[in-house]
Amino acid sequence: MAGAWANQIIQGILLGGLYAMFAIGLSLSVGIMRFVNIAHGDLIVLVSFLLLTLTTRLGVPLLVATAIVVPVAFVGGYLLQRLLLQRVLGQGVLSIVLVTFGLSVIIQNALQGIYGADTRLIQGGGIETETIQLAGGINIGMLPLAIFVFAVALVFALDLLLYRTRLGARIRAVSDDVASANLVGLRSAHIYAVAMGIVGVTVALSAGFMSVWTNFDPTSGPSRLLVAFEAVVLGGLGSLWGTLAGGIIVGIAQSLGAQVDAGWQLLAGHLVFLAVFLIRPQGLFPK
Amino acid sequence: MPVTAASDTSPLLAVRQLSVFYGQFRAVDAVDLSVRAGEVVSIIGANGAGKSSLLKAIIGQADRIEGVISYCGEDLAGQGTAEIVAKGIALVPEGRRLFPSLSVEENLHIGWEVGRQGEIGIEDVFGFFPILKERCRQKARELSGGQQQMVALGRALLANPRLLLCDEISLGLAPVVIDSLYKLIPAIKARGIGILVVEQDITRSLAVADRFYCLLEGKVTLASRPSATSREVVMQHYFGL
Numbered sequence: 001m002a003g004a005w006a007n008q009i010i011q012g013i014l015l016g017g018l019y020a021m022f023a024i025g026l027s028l029s030v031g032i033m034r035f036v037n038i039a040h041g042d043l044i045v046l047v048s049f050l051l052l053t054l055t056t057r058l059g060v061p062l063l064v065a066t067a068i069v070v071p072v073a074f075v076g077g078y079l080l081q082r083l084l085l086q087r088v089l090g091q092g093v094l095s096i097v098l099v100t101f102g103l104s105v106i107i108q109n110a111l112q113g114i115y116g117a118d119t120r121l122i123q124g125g126g127i128e129t130e131t132i133q134l135a136g137g138i139n140i141g142m143l144p145l146a147i148f149v150f151a152v153a154l155v156f157a158l159d160l161l162l163y164r165t166r167l168g169a170r171i172r173a174v175s176d177d178v179a180s181a182n183l184v185g186l187r188s189a190h191i192y193a194v195a196m197g198i199v200g201v202t203v204a205l206s207a208g209f210m211s212v213w214t215n216f217d218p219t220s221g222p223s224r225l226l227v228a229f230e231a232v233v234l235g236g237l238g239s240l241w242g243t244l245a246g247g248i249i250v251g252i253a254q255s256l257g258a259q260v261d262a263g264w265q266l267l268a269g270h271l272v273f274l275a276v277f278l279i280r281p282q283g284l285f286p287k
Numbered sequence: 288m289p290v291t292a293a294s295d296t297s298p299l300l301a302v303r304q305l306s307v308f309y310g311q312f313r314a315v316d317a318v319d320l321s322v323r324a325g326e327v328v329s330i331i332g333a334n335g336a337g338k339s340s341l342l343k344a345i346i347g348q349a350d351r352i353e354g355v356i357s358y359c360g361e362d363l364a365g366q367g368t369a370e371i372v373a374k375g376i377a378l379v380p381e382g383r384r385l386f387p388s389l390s391v392e393e394n395l396h397i398g399w400e401v402g403r404q405g406e407i408g409i410e411d412v413f414g415f416f417p418i419l420k421e422r423c424r425q426k427a428r429e430l431s432g433g434q435q436q437m438v439a440l441g442r443a444l445l446a447n448p449r450l451l452l453c454d455e456i457s458l459g460l461a462p463v464v465i466d467s468l469y470k471l472i473p474a475i476k477a478r479g480i481g482i483l484v485v486e487q488d489i490t491r492s493l494a495v496a497d498r499f500y501c502l503l504e505g506k507v508t509l510a511s512r513p514s515a516t517s518r519e520v521v522m523q524h525y526f527g528l
Binding site for chain 2: 173186
């Protein structure tokens with residue numbers, strides 16, 4: 001019995017890696033640009049469908065397809081910020097919420113129109129079925145493990161980028177005070193757009209992982225956004241390591257909830273989120 | 288008539304008939320002004336006389352302007368702040384405007400990145416302000432007001448400006464600290480940098496200036512040299528008596 005619970009905790013931690021992947025991009029846009037992108041989940045689903053086309057229609061292996069999509073997502077993120085989001089930034093919270101909500105609706109309907117409402121999954125070339133046997137009858141899937149390790153590495157890399165490079169210092173400067181940045185001659189619109197390009201890269205990477213692990217359809221975005229949002233708030237706004245921890249907490253809660261009753265999986269995650277939010281509204285590791 | 292310096296060089300900065308607007312409000316009204324290389328020019332005037340608006344217009348941050356701002360003979364109309372700073376105009380903004388979560392070194396380096404990347408390096412700034420070298424890993428928000436002003440001035444100098452704009456650098460600081468900041472002005476001037484100083488403190492402002500302009504309600508009421516003007520005359524134009 002104890003073995004089953006231990007197993008669920010380990011599976012939950014690994015699931016948390018995927019949730020952290022969803023949430024890292026959102027954490028960056030909340031922490032740097034200080035807005036919540038309602039279309040974040042839909043963008044992940046959009047890139048997943050792009051990967052679907054590349055792998056099934058054109059026969060490109062998933063790894064190669066992801067390598068193609070990452071730079072495209074950087075440019076896409078840059079242009080999205082520069083041409084659309086930048087126009088409503090600084091006009092109050094409502095404008096940006098409405099614009100990204102509209103974007104969410106557009107993406108969902110466009111995907112429905114192009115791909116239909118079917119549920120999809122991309123073949124990962126065998127990695128999704130490989131497992132490692134641990135003592136006590138615990139099995140660890142290679143894919144969840146790889147995703148978890150990658151999520152930790154990504155948080156580490158982004159933390160270095162933000163706190164140890166000149167680009168990171170410029171991004172933090174604009175995030176500190178846009179008006180001051182403009183006054184001393186920083187190109188804040190360009191710097192924000194680069195930051196959103198980096199968010200785009202994380203979106204593409206999480207789409208690559210999600211599309212082999214979980215089913216997705218054109219309306220999957222909002223549920224991904226919800227999990228990402230919970231991870232960001234749990235971890236504390238602006239803290240990437242906190243977001244990773246938040247993702248893991250939601251993952252464990254869901255996994256343990258599912259152990260009690262399969263129907264409890266999602267609810268358990270939300271309840272733990274609410275409980276932590278009530279006790280520590282600033283999150284676990286606020287900046 | 289504005290008093291021009293007895294020099295044959297064309298001015299670094301020439302402002303002609305400049306008006307600056309905030310919506311319908313005219314903050315600066317048809318001002319003529321010039322600064323030459325290696326010259327310290329002061330702008331004095333009461334609160335709301337248009338001093339800061341004038342500096343904002345020069346750096347490309349005003350809402351709407353009329354008239355001409357020409358720098359090294361080139362009209363700055365339509366240029367963004369980033370382009371203007373890269374050409375060699377740097378501002379020490381009122382209230383310092385540092386990036387509080389960035390370290391001292393990161394704040395200073397941003398000045399270098401946006402500027403002309405010339406002979407003044409970070410070691411020169413540490414030479415001017417040795418305390419900043421000790422504090423270079425600390426966050427800007429952890430510094431005292433005077434140290435923050437040193438970072439703000441250092442950041443502007445690292446842009447290697449040919450024209451330095453200083454907006455109220457003495458505001459809220461202790462006299463000793465103000466002295467240490469103003470002591471640098473001759474050294475900056477000696478590098479051939481033109482300096483435009485906006486200051487509430489008339490005595491300090493006139494002590495350091497080669498020439499000065501007095502602004503009242505957006506208009507130039509007096510343009511002269513400190514040595515050629517009595518305090519009474521300055522006060523009359525300052526208050527518009």
